[in-house]
Amino acid sequence: MEARPRPSGVRRVTAKKRPRPDASSNSARKLQRREIAAFPERTFAASTTRERFRNIQLQEEFDTYDPKENSSLLPYLRKRSEIIEIVGARDIIFALSQLGVCAAFSRVKNQRICFLNGSPDEVIRSLFYNKNNDSLITVSVYGSENFSALRCRTTRIEYIRRGKPDAGFPLFETESLRWPGFVEFDDVNGKVLTYSAQDSTYKVFDLKNYTLLYTISDKDVQEIKISPGIMLLIYSRKKGYIPLEILSIEDGKRLKSFRHLLHRNKKIDFIEQFNEKLLVKQDGENLQILDVTNSKITEVSSNEFVTPSAFIFLYEMQLFLTFRNRSVSVWNFRGELVTSFEDHLLWHPDCNTNSIYITSNQDLIISYCKAEPDDPSSEDNACSINISEILTGKCMAKIKAGNLCKQKSSKFLCTPLEALGDITSLYYDEEREEIITGNHQGLIHVWSN
Numbered sequence: 001m002e003a004r005p006r007p008s009g010v011r012r013v014t015a016k017k018r019p020r021p022d023a024s025s026n027s028a029r030k031l032q033r034r035e036i037a038a039f040p041e042r043t044f045a046a047s048t049t050r051e052r053f054r055n056i057q058l059q060e061e062f063d064t065y066d067p068k069e070n071s072s073l074l075p076y077l078r079k080r081s082e083i084i085e086i087v088g089a090r091d092i093i094f095a096l097s098q099l100g101v102c103a104a105f106s107r108v109k110n111q112r113i114c115f116l117n118g119s120p121d122e123v124i125r126s127l128f129y130n131k132n133n134d135s136l137i138t139v140s141v142y143g144s145e146n147f148s149a150l151r152c153r154t155t156r157i158e159y160i161r162r163g164k165p166d167a168g169f170p171l172f173e174t175e176s177l178r179w180p181g182f183v184e185f186d187d188v189n190g191k192v193l194t195y196s197a198q199d200s201t202y203k204v205f206d207l208k209n210y211t212l213l214y215t216i217s218d219k220d221v222q223e224i225k226i227s228p229g230i231m232l233l234i235y236s237r238k239k240g241y242i243p244l245e246i247l248s249i250e251d252g253k254r255l256k257s258f259r260h261l262l263h264r265n266k267k268i269d270f271i272e273q274f275n276e277k278l279l280v281k282q283d284g285e286n287l288q289i290l291d292v293t294n295s296k297i298t299e300v301s302s303n304e305f306v307t308p309s310a311f312i313f314l315y316e317m318q319l320f321l322t323f324r325n326r327s328v329s330v331w332n333f334r335g336e337l338v339t340s341f342e343d344h345l346l347w348h349p350d351c352n353t354n355s356i357y358i359t360s361n362q363d364l365i366i367s368y369c370k371a372e373p374d375d376p377s378s379e380d381n382a383c384s385i386n387i388s389e390i391l392t393g394k395c396m397a398k399i400k401a402g403n404l405c406k407q408k409s410s411k412f413l414c415t416p417l418e419a420l421g422d423i424t425s426l427y428y429d430e431e432r433e434e435i436i437t438g439n440h441q442g443l444i445h446v447w448s449n
Contacts, residue, residue, distance in 0.1 A: 053387050060107075063442065064442040070117075080441050081098040086426070102116040125140060125141060136157060150177035190207040191249060192207050228315055262282060267283045321358075327345065371384070383401075414439070419443070425438040
């Protein structure tokens with residue numbers, strides 16, 4: 001999984017020449033379109049949020065490691081490894097380990113249903129829940145192909161629930177997704193983008209039925225960014241400018257072509273598209289926010305806006321989150337800092353978005369955090385799961401060691417304190433109001449009130 005800043009609702013998987021055991025997935029969470037609550041209701045929402053997370057306890061534990069079940073896999077796949085991705089689909093929890101083993105668990109029966117690895121040399125790289133047809137898409141590489149070609153497969157959730165993961169079928173078999181090819185799932189627009197490096201061809205498929213919609217063949221296209229309703233094509237850089245083109249995501253028709261002027265001999269930190277706004281940042285230069293409808297440019301000082309490690313775009317709120325050096329900030333497209341979060345220092349220094357979840361109505365961010373350096377009541381390595389309000393930056397609730405000390409845990413391999421102290425991936429099931437975490441041992445923990 002290529003760790004890179006991508007808009008929320010978009011997930012890209014890039015083929016590699018060989019498996020990377022330390023690769024992390026940039027699994028920014030999928031966002032559904034819902035109306036944001038009006039301001040007078042926020043006080044009530046805050047109180048219900050605190051109540052919802054007030055007495056969270058460790059309720060269940062699942063294990064992705066099973067030497068008997070995995071005895072047919074390649075030797076290095078049989079080891080315990082950390083959980084890098086958790087995906088929820090109704091009453092099913094899917095957990096993917098760093099080594100590429102994926103297991104499905106039932107929250108109704110509270111037991112493991114099956115493993116999804118279909119062959120001994122299959123290494124699953126990423127998961128995507130397709131809510132359009134209630135199925136799970138797995139993206140894998142195989143030892144027989146030197147782990148260099150991506151293979152996609154879709155399986156109905158109902159088949160997985162019955163313990164029949166082999167009842168699915170392959171996708172995009174005609175595409176050559178060898179390195180540096182990729183496949184990208186766009187949940188917001190309901191599209192799939194593939195890139196075949198062999199012939200420099202991009203293809204867009206319908207996520208509902210996987211039919212081919214159109215093809216883009218141009219060797220000068222260096223990158224494609226997806227935003228609601230549109231795609232931004234970034235062409236090879238020229239002297240003093242970069243050619244850009246905006247296409248309709250539905251039919252690929254050209255909507256606008258233009259050039260954006262650049263400072264010579266300065267590398268481009270990033271180019272991101274969000275609806276009609278284009279964000280461009282060069283090394284040591286100000287952030288430029290271009291409105292492509294009228295060519296108006298807003299600049300933000302490089303002292304105020306430092307190049308982040310990752311973005312998450314909040315489509316409904318017309319805001320975006322930036323992640324840098326364990327901190328999270330919220331910006332608007334006028335270049336103004338909207339929120340700096342209180343008591344929300346991320347645990348992972350690389351801003352790994354696997355341990356971050358944004359709720360579907362975009363009001364809360366749930367993250368794995370560490371104690372602030374100036375907090376006298378916490379130990380140096382104190383950790384917690386923090387629930388904060390995005391618009392205000394206020395910490396609404398926190399799951400920390402002090403809340404878990406009295407809980408008995410004889411039925412679990414990990415005590416609640418051990419489970420809290422070792423989190424590598426985090427997911428929030430909004431329907432069941434459960435926080436699900438994974439750790440370095442390949443264990444899954446379910447937390448709820």
